[in-house]
Structures are given as C-alpha cells and as structure tokens.
Amino acid sequence: MTTPITRPTRKNPVLRTRLPTLPPNARSRIALGLTAGAARGVFELQVCEDCGTVQYPPREACRACLSARLRWRPQDGAGELIAETRLHHSQELYFRERVPWRVGLVRLDVGPSVVVHLHGDVARAPARVRVTSQLDRSNQAALVALPEHATPHMADDPELREMTCDPKFRKILVTDGKTAIGQALCQQLAAAGADLIWAGLAEPWKKLPGSDTLASIPQVTQVPLDVTNERSVQDLAGEIAGKVDIVINNAEHHRTTSISSRPGTDVARAEMDVNYFGLLRLAQAFGPALQARGADGQSSAVAWVNMLSVYALSNFPAHGTFSASKAAAYSLAQCLRAEMQKSAIRVINVFPGPIDDEWSQLILPPKVAPAALAKSIIDALRSGVEDVYPGDVAQEWFTRWRENPKALERELAQ
Amino acid sequence: MSAQRKSYDGVAIAAPFTVPYERYSTRSAHWFLGRALAGVLGAAGIKKDDIDGLCVSSFTLAPDTAVGLTQHLGVSPRWLDHIPMGGASGVVALRRAARAVQCGDADIVACLAGDTNHTDSFRLNVSTFSQFARDAVYPYGTGGPNGSFALLTDYYMRTYGAKPEDFGKICVAQRANALKFPLALFKKPLTIADYLNARPIAEPLRLFDCVMPCAGAEGFLVTRRDIAEELGLAYAGVLGTIERHNAFPDDPIQFRGGWALDREDLYDQAGVKPADIDFVQAYDDYPVIEIMQLEDLGFCAKGEGPAFVRSHDFTVGGSFPLNTSGGQLSVGQAGAAGGFLGVVEAIRQLTGSPLGGAVADAEIGLVSGFGMINFDRGLCSGAAILAAKARLQ
Numbered sequence: 001m002t003t004p005i006t007r008p009t010r011k012n013p014v015l016r017t018r019l020p021t022l023p024p025n026a027r028s029r030i031a032l033g034l035t036a037g038a039a040r041g042v043f044e045l046q047v048c049e050d051c052g053t054v055q056y057p058p059r060e061a062c063r064a065c066l067s068a069r070l071r072w073r074p075q076d077g078a079g080e081l082i083a084e085t086r087l088h089h090s091q092e093l094y095f096r097e098r099v100p101w102r103v104g105l106v107r108l109d110v111g112p113s114v115v116v117h118l119h120g121d122v123a124r125a126p127a128r129v130r131v132t133s134q135l136d137r138s139n140q141a142a143l144v145a146l147p148e149h150a151t152p153h154m155a156d157d158p159e160l161r162e163m164t165c166d167p168k169f170r171k172i173l174v175t176d177g178k179t180a181i182g183q184a185l186c187q188q189l190a191a192a193g194a195d196l197i198w199a200g201l202a203e204p205w206k207k208l209p210g211s212d213t214l215a216s217i218p219q220v221t222q223v224p225l226d227v228t229n230e231r232s233v234q235d236l237a238g239e240i241a242g243k244v245d246i247v248i249n250n251a252e253h254h255r256t257t258s259i260s261s262r263p264g265t266d267v268a269r270a271e272m273d274v275n276y277f278g279l280l281r282l283a284q285a286f287g288p289a290l291q292a293r294g295a296d297g298q299s300s301a302v303a304w305v306n307m308l309s310v311y312a313l314s315n316f317p318a319h320g321t322f323s324a325s326k327a328a329a330y331s332l333a334q335c336l337r338a339e340m341q342k343s344a345i346r347v348i349n350v351f352p353g354p355i356d357d358e359w360s361q362l363i364l365p366p367k368v369a370p371a372a373l374a375k376s377i378i379d380a381l382r383s384g385v386e387d388v389y390p391g392d393v394a395q396e397w398f399t400r401w402r403e404n405p406k407a408l409e410r411e412l413a414q
Numbered sequence: 415m416s417a418q419r420k421s422y423d424g425v426a427i428a429a430p431f432t433v434p435y436e437r438y439s440t441r442s443a444h445w446f447l448g449r450a451l452a453g454v455l456g457a458a459g460i461k462k463d464d465i466d467g468l469c470v471s472s473f474t475l476a477p478d479t480a481v482g483l484t485q486h487l488g489v490s491p492r493w494l495d496h497i498p499m500g501g502a503s504g505v506v507a508l509r510r511a512a513r514a515v516q517c518g519d520a521d522i523v524a525c526l527a528g529d530t531n532h533t534d535s536f537r538l539n540v541s542t543f544s545q546f547a548r549d550a551v552y553p554y555g556t557g558g559p560n561g562s563f564a565l566l567t568d569y570y571m572r573t574y575g576a577k578p579e580d581f582g583k584i585c586v587a588q589r590a591n592a593l594k595f596p597l598a599l600f601k602k603p604l605t606i607a608d609y610l611n612a613r614p615i616a617e618p619l620r621l622f623d624c625v626m627p628c629a630g631a632e633g634f635l636v637t638r639r640d641i642a643e644e645l646g647l648a649y650a651g652v653l654g655t656i657e658r659h660n661a662f663p664d665d666p667i668q669f670r671g672g673w674a675l676d677r678e679d680l681y682d683q684a685g686v687k688p689a690d691i692d693f694v695q696a697y698d699d700y701p702v703i704e705i706m707q708l709e710d711l712g713f714c715a716k717g718e719g720p721a722f723v724r725s726h727d728f729t730v731g732g733s734f735p736l737n738t739s740g741g742q743l744s745v746g747q748a749g750a751a752g753g754f755l756g757v758v759e760a761i762r763q764l765t766g767s768p769l770g771g772a773v774a775d776a777e778i779g780l781v782s783g784f785g786m787i788n789f790d791r792g793l794c795s796g797a798a799i800l801a802a803k804a805r806l807q
Contacts, residue, residue: 024541024553031549057550057789063663082667083572085564086617087555091537095555103554103616105565105790107666113790115554115565125572142553 020294025138168193184374200225227278237285291343353393435630446528467520471503500785505796511636528631529749564616587728592740595770630748654683672795695756730771
C-alpha cells in the first residue's frame with residue numbers, strides 16, 4: 001500500500017536546492033502520437049485500419065499486414081504484468097536521483113507487450129493492471145501501469161507523483177481571487193490538500209461578493225496583484241515567487257466586442273493587457289523562480305496553468321477581440337511551455353467554452369459553471385494532462401476544430 | 415521449398431587474434447580495428463594485400479562503416495560486409511564469409527569486430543540504440559540492456575524455477591575459466607557468496623550478472639582449406655550454421671530465441687548431436703540468456719535449464735566446458751567484439767592454441783550468438799558448429 005506523503009517540513013534555506021533533471025525526451029516523430037494522446041489524458045495506440053492489429057512501439061507499417069493505414073485509437077489499457085524489475089542503477093541523472101525505480105513488462109489484452117513505469121501498489125507479477133499514458137517530467141508520453149482497482153493514497157506513489165502535478169501539500173498562486181472561478185479554485189484547492197493559496201486581488205480595498213468566504217478559508221492569503229501593472233507583479237514575485245509551486249493564471253478581461261461593434265481600440269487593448277501581456281508579465285516575474293525549483297523535493301514547483309478559451313483556437317466573431325487576445329495568449333503559452341519544459345514545469349492550457357458569468361450572458365446554454373471549471377483544473381493537475389477542454393461546448397468545438405478547422409471557421413461566422 | 419543446404423566443406427577458419435581489452439580507452443574504434451587486422455595478418459604471416467575480403471562489426475565506428483575503414487586501413491577488398499548484429503555478428507560474419515570463399519567471391523576474408531569505450535560511450539550507445547529502444551525503453555530509466563534482461567530473468571525465474579544460485583554458478587565457473595585466460599579484465603576469483611552478496615543493479619540482476627563494457631577487438635580469417643594449407647595455417651572447419659531474426663514475435667516475453675526454431679537444421683547440417691559437442695561458447699551478456707541457449711540448442715529441454723546447471727560443471731575441465739576463456743562476463747564486453755569472442759576462442763580450442771585453459775581432446779565446438787535488444791527482446795540469434803581439422807572430411 002502506498003505510504004501517504006506528509007506535509008513537507010520547513011525548507012532549510014542554507015541547503016542547496018536540487019536542480020531539475022529530466023527523463024530522456026528524445027522520441028521519433030511517429031512516437032509523438034502517444035504524447036498527443038497523453039497531453040489530453042487519453043491512452044492511444046496505433047491500430048491498423050485494414051486488419052485491426054494493435055501496434056506498439058509506434059511504427060510506420062502494420063506488423064501483421066504491412067498496411068500504412070495506422071490510426072491512433074483510445075485503449076482501455078487492461079493487461080497483465082508478466083515481469084518486473086526494480087532499478088538500482090541508471091545511465092540517466094533523473095533516474096539515478098530517484099532509484100529504486102520499479103519498471104514492468106505488461107502484456108496488454110489487445111496484444112502488444114509494453115514496458116511501463118510500475119505503480120508500487122501493483123502486486124508482484126503476474127498481476128492484472130491498468131495501463132495509462134502519462135506525460136513524464138520531460139513532457140513526453142510514458143506508460144504507467146496502475147493497480148486494476150484504486151488503492152488508498154495511490155496518487156502519492158513516488159513514480160506516479162512524478163507524472164502528475166497534484167496540488168496536495170503544494171503552494172499555489174491564483175492570480176485573480178475576485179471572480180467566481182477564482183473563488184471556486186481557492187475552495188477546491190484547499191479541499192485538495194493545497195498547503196497554501198495566495199489569491200491575487202487587483203483592487204484589494206474593494207469588498208466583493210464572496211470575499212468573506214475567501215477570507216474564511218484558512219489556507220488562503222489574499223495578496224495585491226494587478227497583472228496589468230508590472231510593478232505590482234514584480235512586487236508580489238519578490239515576496240513569494242521562490243515559494244510558489246503552481247501558478248494558476250485565471251486573470252481575464254472579457255468584453256463582447258467585434259471589429260465593427262465598437263469604434264476604437266480601448267477595449268481590445270484592455271483585453272490584450274490582461275489576457276496577453278498579463279501572462280507575459282507573470283511569466284517573466286514568476287517563471288525563473290519556478291524553474292529553479294522544478295525538482296525541489298516531494299513538493300517541488302510543478303505547474304503553470306493558463307485559463308485560455310476555446311475561442312483561442314478559432315475566432316468567435318461576436319467576441320472577436322477577446323478571441324484574438326486569447327489566441328495571442330495561447331501562442332505565448334506554447335512559448336512558455338517550451339521554456340518551462342527544460343525545468344520539468346508543466347504548462348497546462350485550459351480552453352473553456354462560454355463560462356456562466358456576466359460576460360457570456362447572451363450566449364445560450366450549455367455554459368460551464370465556475371465550480372465545474374475549477375474542478376476541471378484540479379482534475380488536470382491531479383491527472384497530469386496539459387490540454388483541457390472543459391464543458392460540452394469546448395469539447396464540441398475542439399472536435400470540430402480537429403476534424404476540419406476551415407469548416408469551424410465558417411460555422412462560427414454564421 | 416528451400417533448396418538443399420550446401421555444406422561448408424572446404425572452408426577454413428584461422429588466425430584468431432584478440433586486441434587486449436581495456437576498461438576505458440581514449441582511442442577510437444578505428445584504432446582497435448586496425449590493430450585487429452594487423453593482428454590476424456601477423457598471426458597468419460600474410461600481408462594486407464593478400465586479403466581480398468573484409469567483414470566488420472562495430473558500434474562505435476560511426477560515422478564510418480566498413481566502407482570508410484577500407485580507405486582508413488588502406489585495403490582494396492573485392493568483397494565487403496558490415497554486420498550490425500552485436501552479439502550475433504561473429505557467427506553471422508563467419509557464415510557469410512564462408513559462403514564468399516566457397517563461391518570464389520573472395521579468397522581470404524578478414525572478419526573483424528571492435529569497439530572503443532570512452533567514459534560516456536555506453537550511455538550514448540544505449541540512448542540511441544534503436545528507434546524502438548529510444549521511444550519505448552530508454553525513457554523508463556532502464557539504462558540499456560540491464561533493465562530488459564532483468565525483466566527476462568524475472569520471468570524465467572518465476573516460470574521455470576531458476577534460483578539466483580543457478581545464475582551464480584555459471585558466473586563463478588566462467589570466472590574460474592577467466593583466471594587462466596591472460597586477457598580477461600577480471601582477475602579476482604569469484605565465489606558464490608561474492609555473487610549473491612553483490613549489490614543489486616536491476617532486480618533480480620546483481621552486479622556479476624551484468625557484463626562490463628570495455629574497449630577491445632577480435633578478429634579471424636576465413637579462407638579455403640587449400641589456401642590455409644598452402645600458408646601453413648592451423649585451422650578449423652565449419653560443420654553447420656544457423657541465423658534467425660525476430661523469432662517468435664508473438665511470445666509475450668522472450669523465454670526462447672531463434673535457436674529453438676533452427677536447431678534441427680544446425681545439427682542435421684553438422685551430422686552431430688548435442689552429446690557430441692566438446693565445448694560451448696554461448697553468448698553471455700547475462701547468465702539467463704546462456705541457460706536459454708542451453709535449452710534452445712537442445713542440451714536440455716525448455717525449462718530444464720536450472721536442473722542442467724545444477725548437474726554440470728562449466729569449467730574448462732568440467733563436465734560441460736562453457737565459455738572457456740571466461741566469456742564476456744569475466745573477460746569484458748568490448749562492444750561488437752563480444753559477438754566475436756566465442757568464435758575466436760573456439761578457433762583457439764580447436765587448433766590447439768588456447769591462451770588459457772585447454773579443453774581436453776576438443777574436436778567439436780558450438781558457438782552461439784545473440785544480439786540486439788531492439789525493444790523488449792534480443793532479435794538476432796545464430797549458432798555454428800565448428801570442428802578441428804582431424805574431424806574434417
């Protein structure tokens with residue numbers, strides 16, 4: 001049974017902080033298909049469209065019939081552990097720092113044998129397991145065999161915790177504590193075991209609906225943070241950046257303008273200032289400190305969450321300038337991901353559809369409730385995915401966008 | 415329907431040579447292969463222009479292949495081969511060169527294998543070993559073959575009841591053989607207690623289950639008997655060979671190799687039975703694969719390997735002489751030369767010129783090769799039955 005992790009003791013500032021190292025991240029291009037699935041939490045393997053043979057490792061021709069028509073298809077991961085080892089030695093620094101490390105060979109029920117990271121609660125071989133595809137600390141897909149049925153504290157398994165960004169015992173900055181989403185995030189993070197939550201408030205002197213509830217959560221500390229003000233961002237970073245394990249940037253400016261619906265650029269500028277430049281300011285101020293702590297023990301710095309919008313994928317003309325600012329933020333988030341990846345910090349992009357708030361008043365349901373959106377972010381941290389499309393609208397848009405981005409563009413123009 | 419296999423009559427293998435192994439070297443693979451060629455030529459008393467065929471195996475020769483080596487060493491062969499099969503390369507080089515000289519495509523082929531070992535060579539090699547290894551094994555921390563063989567060993571132990579002492583017995587016997595072999599890197603006696611008390615590397619593997627990477631080279635000549643006689647070379651002959659790749663792809667994990675598919679062919683060609691074999695040079699990067707070879711090559715049935723080990727003495731003077739120079743486990747694994755070690759030692763035993771212990775009245779020897787853990791298993795297997803001159807027609 002997994003030993004539950006305990007609250008980390010106060011860090012001795014004199015001791016050297018362990019620098020982040022990464023598991024090997026080189027993959028062939030075809031193998032990145034596995035990463036594409038893991039990024040959104042799906043275990044996919046190539047399946048031959050002609051003969052149905054499931055393939056692994058990823059390849060360019062069907063091993064049974066030589067067909068080149070191999071499609072990535074979701075798998076349930078059921079299989080049997082047939083052999084295992086516990087590594088006490090590795091060529092790679094990342095593993096040398098973490099041995100002993102359990103590795104297994106699983107025969108999937110669908111055919112192939114796969115090498116897996118092996119959860120500590122899986123019984124000695126032969127044992128039934130459930131294989132999942134997770135992003136490892138180098139942000140590439142790795143297969144993990146979990147016990148067939150959930151076990152107590154299983155998220156605390158040291159190998160699994162390396163794949164996830166579990167908020168338990170972590171210190172988290174929520175950049176906007178004012179909104180319904182920000183408050184839901186604070187409540188749910190506290191419930192998920194977060195050690196400390198800083199809730200940013202751009203105008204801390206204002207009394208807002210829900211501020212009493214926020215103040216009543218013992219883990220929450222309200223801090224002044226205006227993401228449009230570089231000095232404000234720098235001041236807060238100077239105070240807490242070295243302690244932050246997870247940044248959740250939910251600060252957002254949203255107005256319902258298109259090009260012709262409002263003259264001038266003031267609203268568009270304000271949207272860009274929060275949604276795009278806000279992210280840039282935060283990333284420059286907090287990024288380096290997070291990156292330095294990417295391997296700082298059991299509760300290392302681990303993730304950066306951006307609340308984007310499904311409108312970042314394809315412009316929604318009724319909210320045209322907002323969409324454009326989110327598209328800019330998405331592009332910058334990809335840059336941030338590339339930079340953060342070197343330090344084992346995962347950048348999680350959340351692409352909600354319309355949120356049930358005042359700025360989406362005229363959009364017909366379904367809309368995602370703030371509490372549901374907050375939950376999807378906590379789930380993403382716990383499961384270790386990096387792209388989240390919460391809510392039915394976001395799911396549908398994402399599917400349409402993947403299938404045919406041009407068709408979606410036309411549909412949104414209606 | 416396959417044509418009737420032609421025999422290897424008239425083939426001679428000679429001039430075994432070993433470039434002494436070193437744990438680490440600052441030299442390149444080219445240096446070791448150059449020394450190996452000079453060594454076999456010296457052993458045969460011929461000049462480099464006398465060879466017209468060249469066969470090379472190496473992991474660390476990149477960016478060169480056998481092609482670049484011809485210019486580097488100043489030879490102009492009319493037959494050239496490069497064999498990237500690691501532990502199976504010795505047997506495969508032998509059987510290809512044998513056909514070349516039989517058919518007249520070449521008269522004298524120098525077969526060479528060698529690698530250097532810098533302090534970071536092994537990591538670089540295993541991290542880029544193959545596409546499947548890079549995508550689906552190396553990211554799991556297994557550090558090359560240790561992890562893969564740990565999995566195979568775990569499965570074998572559970573399925574067939576092998577005990578750590580069984581693997582230990584092989585390692586201890588080979589160390590005893592190595593103590594007589596001057597080129598072995600391991601020079602300290604090994605006891606079963608030393609073996610069992612050694613630190614774990616990848617459970618169930620312990621330190622002495624794992625070969626030690628090193629630098630070095632091996633070489634030999636393949637020619638026709640008439641040429642060998644003319645040159646006055648001591649030589650051995652070839653009775654039969656097999657080669658197989660990616661055998662039993664549907665086995666969920668490797669518990670047998672291609673030998674199990676081809677051994678009847680091997681013994682039929684050679685006209686001998688397992689009981690006629692005087693010694694075996696088995697591929698031995700880990701002892702579990704030796705037990706599989708003993709089973710798959712018909713010395714005992716599948717699953718009876720552990721009992722076979724318990725009832726035999728594997729030292730040079732024992733009931734079943736195995737890896738008589740100490741094998742890779744005690745001599746060291748000089749990259750692709752590890753695939754040649756057994757062939758070179760077999761030629762020495764069969765020509766009465768062992769550097770270490772001699773197998774009494776050795777007339778028929780079996781050499782087995784195994785190589786290339788591409789993903790979860792070794793893909794290449796091969797074996798050859800060789801005979802002393804007295805046993806040739």
